[in-house]
Amino acid sequence: MAKIKGAVTVNKERCKGCNLCVVACPTDTLSLQPLEVNDRGYHFAYMSNPDACIGCCSCALVCPDACIEVYRVKLD
Amino acid sequence: MELQDIIRPENKVYAAPELLDQVHMHYCPGCSHGVIHKLVAEVIAELGITERAVGVSPVGCAVFAYNYIDCDWIEAAHGRAPAVATAASRLWPENVVFTYQGDGDMSAIGTAETIHAANRGENIVMIFVNNAIYGMTGGQMAPTTLLGQKTATSPYGRRVDLNGYPLEITNLLKELDGTCYVTRQSVHTPANVRKTKAALKKAFQNAMEKKGTSVVEVVSTCNSGWKMSPEKANEWMAQHMFEKYPLGDLKLS
Numbered sequence: 001m002a003k004i005k006g007a008v009t010v011n012k013e014r015c016k017g018c019n020l021c022v023v024a025c026p027t028d029t030l031s032l033q034p035l036e037v038n039d040r041g042y043h044f045a046y047m048s049n050p051d052a053c054i055g056c057c058s059c060a061l062v063c064p065d066a067c068i069e070v071y072r073v074k075l076d
Numbered sequence: 077m078e079l080q081d082i083i084r085p086e087n088k089v090y091a092a093p094e095l096l097d098q099v100h101m102h103y104c105p106g107c108s109h110g111v112i113h114k115l116v117a118e119v120i121a122e123l124g125i126t127e128r129a130v131g132v133s134p135v136g137c138a139v140f141a142y143n144y145i146d147c148d149w150i151e152a153a154h155g156r157a158p159a160v161a162t163a164a165s166r167l168w169p170e171n172v173v174f175t176y177q178g179d180g181d182m183s184a185i186g187t188a189e190t191i192h193a194a195n196r197g198e199n200i201v202m203i204f205v206n207n208a209i210y211g212m213t214g215g216q217m218a219p220t221t222l223l224g225q226k227t228a229t230s231p232y233g234r235r236v237d238l239n240g241y242p243l244e245i246t247n248l249l250k251e252l253d254g255t256c257y258v259t260r261q262s263v264h265t266p267a268n269v270r271k272t273k274a275a276l277k278k279a280f281q282n283a284m285e286k287k288g289t290s291v292v293e294v295v296s297t298c299n300s301g302w303k304m305s306p307e308k309a310n311e312w313m314a315q316h317m318f319e320k321y322p323l324g325d326l327k328l329s
């Protein structure tokens with residue numbers, strides 16, 4: 001069976017650290033940066049567990065600031 | 077497989093909508109308005125009506141919607157968006173006209189414009205962002221505020237003897253002969269975001285086909301006004317708002 005592997009990018013300057021993508025992700029791929037902040041002072045989201053991502057787009061769909069791009073590949 | 081092998085243009089399955097300007101949006105972190113903006117931008121582009129779409133933005137937090145979605149816009153006085161949309165749609169019928177309004181705008185100061193535009197069956201889309209509060213002005217009670225809900229002007233909770241009942245304006249609009257499609261959606265989960273997008277698409281198609289007025293209510297959060305985290309606000313909405321404002325289609329014709 002083909003396996004799906006995903007990855008996301010977060011536009012870190014656009015991110016407001018609302019945490020909604022973290023909550024929506026079914027695989028616990030995402031977290032907010034615990035210490036680092038962007039230019040506006042927000043703890044932006046990032047892939048803390050990139051191996052888990054399945055490219056389902058849940059995070060991107062709920063992001064109010066359109067920060068997230070999603071990539072997906074099928075592995076044979 | 078390395079990340080750089082996955083993050084390649086040919087593997088991209090989701091990107092920010094092209095019609096959404098890459099400027100910073102002024103909304104509070106986690107505000108539903110941002111999600112709804114994305115969907116409006118996607119639907120306009122997918123229907124190929126970028127050059128014909130005219131939005132009418134409200135007074136409320138979404139007043140600057142014209143800075144974020146790259147189509148034509150008119151900014152209306154508070155509550156008057158349906159009247160302005162009537163003109164934009166009648167005077168140039170090629171236009172696909174939509175209003176984008178909050179609950180204060182649409183169901184308080186603009187109640188008359190809302191009801192009469194829908195009753196005339198104007199060929200417009202009315203996008204109704206119901207967050208049960210006046211977000212922009214600091215969280216005052218709106219007609220849609222739930223009984224018991226605490227706001228700046230109902231600090232001990234809304235009381236029926238003092239403030240009356242929450243107004244389900246969408247249910248009123250459903251009864252009018254001028255409306256062809258009335259639906260209530262939300263954007264708090266990925267599945268609901270997808271449903272809201274489909275509802276918006278249907279509504280814009282109705283306007284293109286001159287079928288009458290379509291109303292898409294999006295039950296929303298105002299986490300700042302509600303004084304909750306975005307995550308808690310979504311939970312509170314699902315627990316309390318959906319009981320009074322149940323999701324689903326109210327009218328399909």
Ligand SMILES: Cc1ncc(C[n+]2csc(CCOP(=O)(O)OP(=O)(O)O)c2C)c(N)n1
Binds near residue numbers: 136177180209212298
């Ligand atoms: C004629 C007039 N009356 C009152 C106001 C003050 N005012 C600005 S926004 C607003 C209500 C906004 O609430 P809503 O429409 O629910 O939008 P939200 O900010 O919650 O998205 C009010 C009463 C105004 N700007 N103009």
Ligand code: SF4
Binds near residue numbers: 006026054057
């Ligand atoms: S695409 Fe899906 S699995 Fe990957 S981070 Fe987003 S929500 Fe999580």
Ligand code: SF4
Binds near residue numbers: 014019021022063106
């Ligand atoms: S949902 Fe968007 S704005 Fe919110 S934390 Fe995630 S990437 Fe940032």
Ligand code: SF4
Binds near residue numbers: 102108297
């Ligand atoms: S005040 Fe409420 S409605 Fe306005 S931007 Fe903030 S969260 Fe959104």
Ligand SMILES: [Mg+2]
Binds near residue numbers: 207
């Ligand atoms: Mg409101």
